[in-house]
Amino acid sequence: MPEVIFPGPEGRLEGRFTPAPRPRAPAAVILHAHPQAGGTMNNRMVQLLHKDFVRRGFATLRFNFRGVGRSQGTFDNGIGELSDAAAALDWMQQIHPEAEVTWVAGVSFGAWIGMQLLMRRPEVRGFLxxxxxxxxxxxxxxxxxxxxxxxxxxxxxxxxxxxxxQKLVDKLRTQKHITIEHKEIPGANHFFENEMDELFKVIDDYLDFRLDPDCPIR
Structure with a gap:
């Protein structure tokens, strides 16, 4: 997967991008954990998420938030990082403008950023x-x-x-027209260090369901 450098709000952002194998393939942006707690685009879970989406034929981008790796800028408590994520999505859409569906996947802090991103970008149709x-x-x-x-x-x-x-899930499940799948993995810590196989079994089962042409969720 080639290294890419693309413009962000506070300078260049460093990423890894795998192009789509076909026109109109879906796209995915992957967001890493907290920069001040060691989160980078090269963390194991982020890399495995990238490979999983690539295997499914997505145009896939993971990148370092500002101040991480070769990305310019400094940590901005989530405000600037949301702008970084929007810039990453903009860049990928320029490279792969025919994507019919976009997904966002986030880990920990990246999950918080990712869910803010989907509020602002209606082309995001699914999230992890x-x-x-x-x-x-x-x-x-x-x-x-x-x-x-x-x-x-x-x-x-x-x-x-x-x-x-669970409280967040319960709140989201009261909303109409969306479906929230919630899975808990016994024994797993914050980064699923010893339960990575179980985590990706859950993720793959869900993606198999959502990406099925007959899936009722759109």
Whole structure:
């Protein structure tokens, strides 16, 4: 997957991009965990998400938020990082303008950014939210949530309380016209270090369902 440098709000952003194998293929943007807690686009889970979407024929981009790796700028408590994510989506749409569907996948802090992005970009039609920090950040902007998606939580998460994520899920499930799939994995910590296989079994089952041409969720 080739390295790419594209313009962001505070200078260049560094990413890895795999082009789509066909016109009108779906697109996916993957957002990493908190930059000040070691999150980068090269974290294991982010790389595996990238490979999973590529295997399914997506045009796929992961990138470093500002101040991480070769990306310019400094950490901006989520405000600038949301702008970075929007710039990444803009860049990918210029490279792959025929995408009929776009997905966003986020890990922890990246899940919070990703769900803000889908509120602002109607072309985002599906999301994967892994360990969303529902007890640390305000998710009330999801009113209403515009897209269906999957939320996955580890029951041994030492950072995010499963009860906070359950409360978020319960709130989203009261909304009409979307479907929220919620899976909890016993024994898994915040980054599913010892349960990565179980995590990707959940993700793959969900993507198999959503990407089926006969899926009732659109």
């Amino acid at each position: 939210s892994i360990s969303p920090p529902a007890n640390m950040y305000d998710f009330s902007f999801l009113a209403p949530c515009p897209a269906s998606g999957l939320i996955v939580q580890g029951l041994a998460d030492e950072v995010v309380t499963p009860s906070a994520v």
